[in-house]
Every structure is written in structure tokens, then in C-alpha cells.
Amino acid sequence: MLATFAHASPELPEENVHGSEALLVKSIQAINNNHLDIALNEVDTLLSVNPNFKLAQLVKGDLLMARAGAIDNFGSAPNAPRDQIDDLRDEARIRLQRVLTRADNNLVPKFLWKLDGRQKFALVVDTTRATLFVYQNVGGKPQYVTDFYITIGKLGAEKVIEGDQRTPLGVYFVKTEVPNSQLTDLYGSGAYPLDYPNEWDRRNKRTGSGIWLHGTPSNTYSRPPRASNGCVVLANDDLEKLAPYLQVGITPVIIADRIDWNSEQNERERDALLQEFEQWRIDWANLDTKAYLEHYSKDFSSDNMDYQSWVDRKKLVNSTKSWIKVGISNLSAFTYPGQPMLAVINFDQDYSSSNLSNRMKKRQYWIKINDRWQIVYEGSA
Numbered sequence: 001m002l003a004t005f006a007h008a009s010p011e012l013p014e015e016n017v018h019g020s021e022a023l024l025v026k027s028i029q030a031i032n033n034n035h036l037d038i039a040l041n042e043v044d045t046l047l048s049v050n051p052n053f054k055l056a057q058l059v060k061g062d063l064l065m066a067r068a069g070a071i072d073n074f075g076s077a078p079n080a081p082r083d084q085i086d087d088l089r090d091e092a093r094i095r096l097q098r099v100l101t102r103a104d105n106n107l108v109p110k111f112l113w114k115l116d117g118r119q120k121f122a123l124v125v126d127t128t129r130a131t132l133f134v135y136q137n138v139g140g141k142p143q144y145v146t147d148f149y150i151t152i153g154k155l156g157a158e159k160v161i162e163g164d165q166r167t168p169l170g171v172y173f174v175k176t177e178v179p180n181s182q183l184t185d186l187y188g189s190g191a192y193p194l195d196y197p198n199e200w201d202r203r204n205k206r207t208g209s210g211i212w213l214h215g216t217p218s219n220t221y222s223r224p225p226r227a228s229n230g231c232v233v234l235a236n237d238d239l240e241k242l243a244p245y246l247q248v249g250i251t252p253v254i255i256a257d258r259i260d261w262n263s264e265q266n267e268r269e270r271d272a273l274l275q276e277f278e279q280w281r282i283d284w285a286n287l288d289t290k291a292y293l294e295h296y297s298k299d300f301s302s303d304n305m306d307y308q309s310w311v312d313r314k315k316l317v318n319s320t321k322s323w324i325k326v327g328i329s330n331l332s333a334f335t336y337p338g339q340p341m342l343a344v345i346n347f348d349q350d351y352s353s354s355n356l357s358n359r360m361k362k363r364q365y366w367i368k369i370n371d372r373w374q375i376v377y378e379g380s381a
Contacts, residue, residue, distance in 0.1 A: 019237065020050050020221070021149060025099055027059060036063055050237075053221035054084075055091050087224035094130045094225045095149060101129075105144040107261040109133070111171070111254045112142045113270040113333040113343065121245040125150065125232055125255040127157040127167060130225040132232065133259070134245050148242060151223040151233040157257050158338075159196070159230055162208035167230050168196045169337045171344050172253045174213070174246050188215020189236040192246055194253055199377055200336070200344070200365055203301065213246075213253070215239040256337035266335075273333065273343055273366060276373040285326045289318045297367060297374040322354040341368035346381055 023046035030039035043060045046053060109124045115137040122142060124133045132150045135142035152167040153159070159168035172194040180189050191214035197206050208230070215236040216223055222235045232255070234242060245251070276295065283292040293311055300307040318324075327350035336342040345364045351357065363381040366373045 020046055020053060020056075020235070021095060021098075023049070024053075024056060024059070024095060027056075028096065031063075036066060039063055050221040050235075052219055055088050055095070055222070058085075058088050059092075087227065090226070091222070091224050098129060098131055098147075098149060103259075103261070107144075108135070108142050109254070109256075110260045110262050110266045110340075111256065111335050111337065112262075113335060114274070114331065115140065115142065115252075116330040116332040116346070118247070118250050118330060119252065119332060120247065121145070121251055123242075123245070123251065123253045124259060125152075125253065126257075126259045127152050127169075127255065128258045132234065132242070134242070145245070146241075148234050148238040149222065151225060151227050153228055153230040154226050156226060157255070159208060159211075160206055164208070165229050167228070167232060167255060168201065168206070168208075168211055169255050169257060170196070170198060170200060171334045171336060172196055172198060172211075172255065174248050174251045174253060176248055177246070178212075183214075185217050187212070188217060188233075189239055190215055190243065192248075199363065199379060200342075203377065213239070213242070252332070252334060254334060254337060269340075269368075270333065273345075273368075273373045276366070277331075277333075277345060277364075280375070281326050281328055285324050287318055287321060287324055289315055292318075295375055296378075297369060297376045299367075300374075300376050300378075302378050320355060324351070324353045326351055336365075342366070343373075 023042055027039045027042035027046065030036070030042060040060065040063045043056050043063065046056045047060065050056070111124060112122055112135060115122060117137075117140075119137055121137065122135045124135065125131070126133070130150055130152065131147050133147045134145040136145050137143075154165040157167045157169055159166040175193045175195050178187075178191040178193065183191055191212045193210070193212045196211040197208065210231075212231045214231055214233060216233060223233055227233070232253075280292065280295040283295065293314060296307060296310065298307050300310055302310060305313065329348045329350070331345065331347040333343055333345045336344060343366050345366060347362055348359065349362045350359050361381040363377075363379060364375050365377040367376045368374075
């Protein structure tokens with residue numbers, strides 16, 4: 001272990017590192033400074049709080065062996081199971097990387113284009129860094145709150161088919177909360193199912209279900225970076241800290257393979273999309289059916305309707321109206337991970353016309369085609 005960490009960094013920053021991870025970082029800091037007794041004290045303190053923290057157990061074992069000069073690498077104890085040691089090495093590497101490469105907390109992920117007033121928080125998962133970030137909606141602007149180490153699917157990210165043991169990439173929402181009393185021990189202290197597969201997943205023939213945010217078994221503090229069947233897994237104490245930030249049906253959970261940060265170009269794209277959305281509303285309200293339909297891509301689909309079916313239906317429906325009013329509220333907009341020119345907009349629609357009135361929650365997927373944002377999917381949320 002000493003050889004593994006000696007070249008990590010002469011100084012490991014501890015700001016914004018908290019709880020068990022802070023104690024682990026302090027132990028590694030002491031190892032880097034060759035203060036093995038201090039390192040052992042720190043890891044003992046950690047294990048007194050979380051005795052099932054397997055990585056900390058391994059660090060302690062290495063430190064004890066180092067006293068006898070019987071160690072030359074991380075987890076080099078004789079007869080140690082290699083697969084488990086490799087998993088713990090990955091966890092150690094990721095946890096160190098989380099501390100050593102912390103981004104400026106003032107930066108905002110490019111995905112968070114617009115939060116609606118009800119969305120008090122947004123979650124962004126960076127699968128490469130095994131980190132879940134929490135952002136608070138402060139006057140309409142996302143502000144960093146905290147972050148947590150997480151586990152994803154055994155075979156990584158970008159889920160395609162049921163059973164592939166991958167975590168999906170996309171924009172999702174918390175559907176419900178499943179209390180501990182209704183769970184087996186595998187799911188830990190609680191679980192929050194996500195709405196995978198969403199409309200975009202189904203459009204792209206992605207299958208599977210049961211993608212949750214959940215905790216760890218009672219005999220395990222944390223799991224290696226890739227160890228779930230596709231869910232996003234947190235230590236139980238971290239899940240309990242995360243719970244107050246979750247609003248069922250409202251909180252977005254954006255899962256990306258990496259996080260890029262906001263820029264002026266990104267803001268211009270956001271403004272162009274929101275302007276196009278507003279023009280879509282105006283054209284619909286003005287009964288300008290030709291202009292209204294030009295907001296839809298030829299690749300559009302909605303449930304069982306393709307573009308031409310949608311066009312025919314809207315022309316028929318609008319021909320029966322003498323006036324239309326369209327009110328929009330609680331609008332949010334997020335770009336899609338891995339597809340910068342794809343965005344999902346959610347909103348409450350208050351529709352009234354000369355012969356019909358209704359209110360509904362709607363979702364649209366917009367894609368930029370030939371320098372213009374157009375709708376490729378529309379339906380109820």
C-alpha cells in the first residue's frame with residue numbers, strides 16, 4: 001500500500017471531504033508523510049465508527065504488516081483473494097482521485113440548463129469519478145452543496161439491455177421512496193427507484209428496469225466502484241444524508257459518464273432552446289398550424305404516432321378551434337448526457353380552447369438539427 005500511495009500527492013486536500021472519507025484521507029495523508037503510527041490511529045478511529053469498511057480494514061492490515069517490513073504493495077498479504085483485493089484497490093484509487101481532482105465548487109454542470117421553482121435540488125452522477133453531486137436551486141441557479149462516493153454497475157455505464165449489469169446514462173426522476181421495512185438487506189437503509197427506462201430509452205430500444213438509488217447490506221460499509229447490477233449505490237449513512245435532498249416525482253437525477261462544466265456557448269444554446277420553446281407556444285396559441293408544426297422534427301414520434309400521423313392529427317384538431325390559450329409553468333430543461341444537442345424539457349401545461357380545456361404535465365425532447373432546435377418526442381410526464 002505504501003508504494004501505491006507514496007506517489008499520489010505530497011499533500012492531499014481535505015476541504016469538502018467529510019465523514020468516513022475524511023478519516024480515510026487523513027490516514028493516507030499520514031502514510032504519505034511516513035507517519036505510520038498516526039495513520040494507524042486514524043484508520044482505527046474510522047473502523048470504530050464503521051467496522052464494516054473493508055477498504056479501511058485492508059489499510060489497517062497493510063499498516064500492521066508494514067511495521068514488520070513484510071509489505072511491498074497494496075493488499076499484498078499472502079493468500080489474499082486477488083479479485084477482492086483488486087476491487088479494494090479500485091476503491092482506494094477512486095476515493096483518492098475524488099479528493100485530488102476536486103472541481104471548483106462554483107462551477108455548474110452543463111446539464112442543468114433550467115430548474116423549476118419546485119425543484120429544490122438536482123443530482124448529477126459522474127460514473128467515471130464514482131461521485132454523486134448535489135446542487136441546490138438558489139434563485140434559479142444551481143449551487144454546489146455536497147457530493148458522495150457511489151458504486152455503479154459491474155460492467156460500467158451506458159445500459160442497453162436487461163441484465164447487462166450496466167448503469168444507464170440519461171435524465172431521470174425519483175419515482176418513489178421504498179422504506180427499509182419493505183426491503184431485503186441487499187438494499188440497505190432505503191431505496192429510491194428511478195424512472196428508467198424513460199421515453200428516450202424506449203425510443204432507442206433500451207430494456208430493463210429496477211434502476212434505484214439505494215444503500216448497502218448491513219455487513220458492508222461501502223462497495224467497490226463497479227459492483228452493482230446497474231443501480232447507483234451509496235453507503236447507508238450517505239444515503240441517509242442524501243434523503244432530505246430528494247423530492248419524489250420532482251428531483252432530477254442526471255447520470256453521465258463524465259461531467260463537463262457550463263460555458264458561455266452552453267448558455268447561448270440554452271437561451272436559443274428556450275426561445276424556440278416559447279415560439280412553439282406562441283405559434284400554437286395563435287392557431288398558426290403551419291408555423292407550429294415546423295417546430296417538430298421529421299423524426300418525431302409520440303407513443304404510437306410518427307411525424308405524419310402527428311401532423312394529420314394536429315391539422316384536424318386545430319381546424320375545429322376558433323381560439324386557443326396555452327399557459328406554461330414549472331418549466332425545467334436539461335441537456336442529455338453524451339448528446340449535447342439533445343435536451344429534455346418538463347413543464348405544466350394549462351390548455352384551453354373554444355371546445356376543450358385541460359391541465360397536464362408534459363415532457364418534450366428537443367434536438368438541434370441544421371442550427372434549429374426541433375421536437376423529436378412529446379408526451380405526458
